[in-house]
Amino acid sequence: MLRFAPSPTGEMHIGNLRVALFNYISAVQREEPLLIRIEDTDKERSIPGKEKEIYEILALFGIKHQEEQLQSNNVRFHRAMALQLLQDKKAFNCFCTPETLETKRENAKESNTAYRYDGTCENLPAELVIDNPNPFTIRLKKPSHPITVTDIIKGESTFAPDDIDSFILMHADKYPTYNFACAVDDMLADISLIIRDEDHLSDTPKQIAIHEALGYTKKIEYAHLPIIVNNEDKKLSEGDDASSVKWLLAEGFLPEAIANYLIMMGNKTPSEIFTLKEAIKWFDLKTISKAPARFDIDKLKSINREHLRGLDPKELSRYVGFADEEIGQLAKLFLEEASTLKELRQKVGAVFAPKVAPNEYQAQFDTLRKLTQKAPHFDDYESYKGYLMEHSGLEGKNLLNPLRLLLSGAEHGPELNDLYQNIKNYLKEVVK
Numbered sequence: 001m002l003r004f005a006p007s008p009t010g011e012m013h014i015g016n017l018r019v020a021l022f023n024y025i026s027a028v029q030r031e032e033p034l035l036i037r038i039e040d041t042d043k044e045r046s047i048p049g050k051e052k053e054i055y056e057i058l059a060l061f062g063i064k065h066q067e068e069q070l071q072s073n074n075v076r077f078h079r080a081m082a083l084q085l086l087q088d089k090k091a092f093n094c095f096c097t098p099e100t101l102e103t104k105r106e107n108a109k110e111s112n113t114a115y116r117y118d119g120t121c122e123n124l125p126a127e128l129v130i131d132n133p134n135p136f137t138i139r140l141k142k143p144s145h146p147i148t149v150t151d152i153i154k155g156e157s158t159f160a161p162d163d164i165d166s167f168i169l170m171h172a173d174k175y176p177t178y179n180f181a182c183a184v185d186d187m188l189a190d191i192s193l194i195i196r197d198e199d200h201l202s203d204t205p206k207q208i209a210i211h212e213a214l215g216y217t218k219k220i221e222y223a224h225l226p227i228i229v230n231n232e233d234k235k236l237s238e239g240d241d242a243s244s245v246k247w248l249l250a251e252g253f254l255p256e257a258i259a260n261y262l263i264m265m266g267n268k269t270p271s272e273i274f275t276l277k278e279a280i281k282w283f284d285l286k287t288i289s290k291a292p293a294r295f296d297i298d299k300l301k302s303i304n305r306e307h308l309r310g311l312d313p314k315e316l317s318r319y320v321g322f323a324d325e326e327i328g329q330l331a332k333l334f335l336e337e338a339s340t341l342k343e344l345r346q347k348v349g350a351v352f353a354p355k356v357a358p359n360e361y362q363a364q365f366d367t368l369r370k371l372t373q374k375a376p377h378f379d380d381y382e383s384y385k386g387y388l389m390e391h392s393g394l395e396g397k398n399l400l401n402p403l404r405l406l407l408s409g410a411e412h413g414p415e416l417n418d419l420y421q422n423i424k425n426y427l428k429e430v431v432k
Contacts, residue, residue, distance in 0.1 A: 001067070002027040003035040003191050004058075005182070008050035009042060012057050013243040014295065015197055015228055015236070018262040021276070022195045022225065024063040025263075025283045033066035035189055040072050041181050057245055061255045062276050067189075074185055078176040081184050081214060082138050082169055090213040091169060093129050093136040094121040117142075117166045135172040140180075140206075140213060142166045147205040147212075152223040152285045154198070159205040167206055179203050183210035191220060195285070198224040223285045226266060229292045242297050252341030257304035264303075266293030273306045301339035308344070309335055320348045330422035333414035350409030351423060351430055361402040367392050368399075368406050372431045381420035406431055 004020045006012065027034040036058070038051045051070070058065070085091035094117075108115035122141065142165055148158045169180040176184070186194065186207070194204075201224045211220075228236045228243075236243045248258055259276050263269065268287040269279075308316065313328025319341050320331050327348065334347040357365035371391050378384040388403070389395055405411065407419055407430060423430050 001033050001035055001189055001191055002030070002193055002195070003037050003186070003189060004063075004065070005037040005039050005071075005185075005196075006054055007039040007042065007045075008047055008054065009045040010047070010050075010238060012054060012245045013236075013238055014245060014248070014258070014262060015225075015243070017057070017061065017245050017258070018225060018228070018265075019196055020058060020063050021061070021259055021262055022223075022283075022285070024065075025276070025280050026193060026195060026285065028280050029283070030193070032192060034064070035067040035069060035191075036065045037069045037071055037185060037189075039178070039181070040070055041075070041175055041178075043175075060249075061259055069185075069189075071181055071185060074181070074188070075175065077188060078170070078181055078184050079174065082176075082180070085140065085169070085213055086138065088213075089141075091138050091140050092122050092124070092166075093132075094139045094168070095124075095132055095134045095136045096120055097134075114162075116162055119166065122166065137168045137172055138170040139166045139168050140209060143209045143212070147208050149201070149204045149208065149222060151201070152221060153226070153288050154201070154224055154290055157201065159202075164205050164209055169210070179206045180210060183207035184214075186220065187211060187214065187216050187218075190218070193221040193223065195223045195225065198226055200224060223288075225288065225293075226290060227292050228265070228295050230295060233292070233294075235292075236295050242295065248300075250342075252343065252345070253300060253304050254307050254341070257300065257307040260307065261300045261303050265295065266291065273303065273310075305335055305339040308332075308339075308341070316344075320345050322348075326422045326425060330419070333418050333422065337413070347410075347413075351407070352426070353409055354432070355405060355409045357402055357405050361398075361405065364392070364394055364398055365402040365406060367394070368403055369431050372406070372427060375427075377427075378424065381417040384420060384424070385416075 002023045004023045006016055024034055036055070038054065040046045040051070082091065086093070104118065105115045117139065121139075143161050146158050146160050147164060148156055150156050167179065168177050170176055182203070183206075204222060204224075230236050230240065238244070241247045245258070249255070256275060260274055263279050263283065264272065266289045270282055309332060311319075311328070313325045313332065314323070315328070316331050317324050317328035320327065330351070331344045331348050334344055338344045338347050368388060371388055375384070375387055378387065389399060392399070400416070401411070404413065404416060407416065407423065408414075413419070
């Protein structure tokens with residue numbers, strides 16, 4: 001099984017979505033089920049109802065899964081495993097107060113050394129543990145050997161025992177830490193491949209140490225995805241609008257285009273424009289670059305434009321508020337200057353909105369509007385234009401400039417001939 005394990009503590013950002021896409025593709029390729037595990041054990045930061053939003057976004061992007069899980073439902077297993085480790089003397093109760101530990105961290109910082117747990121509680125006599133009324137955490141004993149992580153993307157990384165340290169498994173409130181809950185849940189679910197962001201690379205040796213201490217011998221594969229950076233080569237943060245999946249959707253980027261770009265970013269792909277279904281045929285984690293992936297909103301706009309061009313006209317017309325093939329074709333005319341649904345809605349909306357002409361063309365504009373309102377239906381633009389010229393005496397820019405404003409609500413845009421073909425059945429409404 002593979003798993004996508006978001007926490008319900010904020011908006012889904014494109015880094016999460018990329019992880020979900022790669023897990024889904026790999027699960028389909030390997031013919032293994034995909035588990036969505038909502039990591040909700042951080043009660044203070046978890047937002048009620050956020051998991052519903054996560055599932056809705058995954059469905060919107062065509063990411064299908066076979067199993068769902070709330071991590072909080074596994075707390076009884078986390079506690080049982082912690083007890084087992086205590087009994088096997090592979091973990092120990094730590095009574096150090098947060099204040100004491102913070103002082104030791106500050107001392108380490110002042111002496112310019114890396115903070116490591118100093119083993120104060122590791123070898124306490126049993127009677128001092130049993131008779132101690134103070135709150136305690138549970139720590140895993142520092143491993144006795146280095147741990148090597150073999151990663152599909154990054155290759156091998158070796159972590160010394162001091163790098164792993166005697167870290168906390170269970171908080172004083174009897175809830176697991178991220179690493180302990182994650183390691184136990186992956187073990188219980190028989191996860192075969194873990195794909196996640198490289199921020200978690202330092203967590204991996206800790207989770208392997210937990211598996212080893214619990215006697216779990218299955219080798220899990222790992223793939224840690226490089227960070228996503230902006231055009232200034234700074235890590236794309238949750239404060240950047242473009243990092244939010246909801247923001248991108250609200251701006252009018254198609255899910256298909258966002259998925260296309262996230263799969264392509266920092267990767268070798270046989271073509272620039274493709275669907276998720278097509279990507280499943282050739283996607284390979286081994287082709288992903290080790291370097292940070294640069295997110296370029298202009299590149300996403302270019303890809304989005306191509307996906308909009310490829311839409312069925314009637315479907316596109318629904319996206320811009322209609323249900324008519326001609327309006328879909330009209331929208332496609334504006335793709336030379338628009339690249340998102342939001343921009344297309346504005347362009348198409350301007351065609352049907354009340355229009356105002358500048359003073360220099362006001363008289364001609366009013367004349368053309370009145371003539372059009374009483375004109376017969378013309379199947380082609382040249383006949384319509386000829387009718388206007390004959391009855392108004394206008395020609396050249398005195399005809400074409402106000403006419404463009406009348407038909408499109410803008411001074412520049414598609415050829416009037418193309419525009420007319422897609423609005424001729426709505427002409428009276430357009431010039432109202």
